Amino acid sequence: MKQYLKLIRPFHWVKNLLIFVPLFFGGQLFDRNKLFLLVLGFITFSFIASSVYIINDIQDADKDRRHPKKRFRPIASGKISKQHAATFLVGLLLVSFLMMAYLTRINHNPWTSFGFPIFYLIMNIAYSNGLKNIPLVDVVIIAVGFVIRLLYGGGLVNITISDSLLLTVISASMFLGFGKRRNELKKGTSTRKVLKAYSMEFLDKIMYVFIGLTLMFYSLWSINGSAWLVYTSPLAMIIVADYCLIIESGSSDGDPAEVLKHSKSLMALLLLFLLVLLLCLYVD
Structure with missing residues (x-):
């Protein structure tokens, strides 16, 4: 279990706190209904982000073994096989899509509930498969990832940024x-x-x-x-x-x-x- 926790990198979920920024700066942090929506959105986006980490680790396992720090990652070190990581990835994505469907049922906004997380996922898959090697584009994609989190949070609770x-x-x-x-x-x-x-x-x-x-x-x-x-x-x-x-x-x-x-x-x-x-x- 410890290795799977390392695989999904839960501490990196701190980046997803940007989802709460529109509600916080909008003066509605204590609106329970909207806060509940954003908590669900935070969990959903965190699972999607962790899925991206797993995809990257599977693809870069051989390269990570030559890195002084990344060689200790679960897949690169051999503590989790690529096959087991792929199975875990499918399960994580399945849970994420079920949560997106539940969010849509609550806020009746599929474009936000599904659109932003799926776009983030596709963008990062493209990043892992070549865009990360293009100067400036690599950093722009990192920046867009943060902006998506902000827009996702605003869209879920219908707050204009x-x-x-x-x-x-x-x-x-x-x-x-x-x-x-x-x-x-x-x-x-x-x-x-x-x-x-x-x-x-x-x-x-x-x-x-x-x-x-x-x-x-x-x-x-x-x-x-x-x-x-x-x-x-x-x-x-x-x-x-x-x-x-x-x-x-x-x-x-x-x-x-x-x-x-x-x-x-x-x-x-x-x-x-x-x-x-x-x-x-x-x-x-």
Whole structure:
């Protein structure tokens, strides 16, 4: 069981918390019906995301065995066979589709309930089968994955996402994607072909661009919100600075979930940020 948990990478489900952002920022976090819908959506999307991880691990098993860290993954290490992993994958996808059908029955919106998770799945299969080797396209697909989560959450509970919030997530996702590539290139342990097309100089420059855009778009969103929201912008700047400090140290491969997992300072700052946002949005 432990190996199957490692296979689905549950800690990486933290990325799927973006599904709750529209409800949280929309001031409706305590609407039980909508919260219930998003919890189901979170579980569904997490299973779909885990299915993508399994597909990747099956396809990249031989390559992962040559990686200093990935060689310990269940399939690469031989602790789970490809056949057993494929069977588990089918079961996970079956449960996901049943949950999508149940969500459709509740919210009567099949385009959202089925559309976003299936599109995410197809996009990542295409990514694994060649698109990950095309420079820029590889990072854009990573960013689109985050945006899909945001739109999926908004669609499930019928909440319109503001332009500034959408642009904040897009630019932050691009920053995270290029940050991941930067650290992979810096450490020199990755087997990704696409890294040959990147240079540290380019990745540094493009990250600066998306850091600035992220903070600008977030500040615009906060200015147009409640009176106190603007004061969360300095905290957002500190969070970005701390994240940059962590990836600059080269102690991780730059994956957002892994960075968060191993950084107490970033975890504490994010929790403080969420608490302040909660007070600004929900306390009169």
